[in-house]
Amino acid sequence: MIIFPTEKRLEMSRAPFVLIALILLNVFIYFTYQSGDNEKAGRAIESYMERNFLEQEYPIFVDYLKAEEDKVTLERVEQFYYDEQLVNVAASILMHTEFYSHLQRYAKSEFELSFYNEWRRPRQEIQDQFSSISSFSGGLISNDVSVSDLLSHQFLHGSVSHLLGNMVFLFIFGYAVEAAIGHLRFLVFYLVGGVFAGLAQVVTHLDSGVPLVGASGAISGVMAMYLAVFRFKKIEFFYWVLFFVGYFRAPALLILPFYIGKEIYSYMTAVDSNVAFMAHAGGFVAGAILIGVALLLSPKLLDQSYLDEDQDFSPRQKALAKIYSAIDALRFDSALTQLNQLIQAEGLDYELANIRYNLNRVVRNKTFSRELNEFLSLSNLSIEQKKELAQVWQTTGEQYATLAPDELLKLALKILTPNNSVAAKSIHERLFQLETRPADLKLLTQKLMEVFAQEHDHHNLSLFKERYQSLTQECAHGHL
Structure with a gap:
């Protein structure tokens, strides 16, 4: 389940320069300063x-971990x-800086003298690298x-997915907070x-030698500020539950129990996780305290005109909001009726076809096969939509679609991608x-x-x- 707020649209009149x-600084650091990390570690x-x-070191490392x-x-x-x-064993040993400190103290007694003399200097060079x-x-x-590390760790990331995930959530929560507080x-x-x-x-x-990197702690603080800014104001949320996606309006603080529950559940169950849950908690508490103290000292701190500004929804968005509201209340027949009215208009x-398809998978009315055919026959799709349509075919299309051979051929050519x-x-x-021509x-x-060749x-x-x-050969013999 995914839930996040979409109350405010990005406005250039309140451009979030900071x-x-x-975001640009985080991206720049990852793709420049951090770009050589894999090569250094590999060497x-x-x-x-x-x-x-x-x-020589593995048995000592095992004994050290046991101790x-x-x-x-x-x-x-x-x-x-x-x-x-x-x-991976070698990487684990090199990452464990406390073990290397242990080795430096006890290496003379652990190794033969001839090996120790050959080991000492190159091992230091390897560890330094x-x-x-x-x-x-x-x-x-x-x-x-160190004081500098308290700042620098916020701008480092462990992977592209780590960076992307953090920057997406920073953007989602950040631009509204910046517009509201300056x-x-x-x-x-x-x-x-x-x-x-x-x-x-x-x-x-306190005893850990594992480095902490990432902006997620600071972003947790931004999330706390977001909730403090909007509090009980009813705002728009986006949700994605199984194959249902949509929007609903609720007090901003609705997200708080979901966030806390997710963090506690992950902390209790993901024992081997490298996620810094305590950093998330610390950042969230810090963000809440910072914005709380700021509001106590300056009650007029927030840009109230921005917070009270209504979203400019199109008729389509309003209709979709009602449809998603009906889905959220499990009134699927009502949602289908409203959806069909929107499609007609x-x-x-x-x-719209995707929403109707997912609703029909639940309701499974008499028009399911026909409407599935219409969904599979759509054109002018993006690469991602073609992949999704291929999944639709595999999930239900093979069993329920009744497309004519020429339409099946068009569908196959449409969804065929590397x-x-x-x-x-x-x-x-x-x-x-079907003995097609x-x-x-x-x-x-x-x-x-061509695709099989690309896929090897x-x-x-x-x-x-x-x-x-x-x-x-059949074509050559006139079987067209």
């Missing part, structure tokens, strides 16, 4: 493996070793905290919230069984061969090459 700058691990340090009662890391590393994923990656040089490490105050509160998020993680994991497009050949192949099989099937067969699917490529030759 928010845009923060360090390669050197470590080539010198056979793993063979530290770090069962989670121990189980993970032993599984890597058992599965012969030695690169590995520790130069951004998460160690700029991340927040609980057992080695540019400078938003920047200060954002950074301070991130600092307190980091401190919350530190004080709850505006015509059938992909969004790495998405399954649905088109199943349509080809149906057309082949060879000339028509040739084109689809050729297109499928040699089995299907060989099969459809034979079929293409057979169809060519």
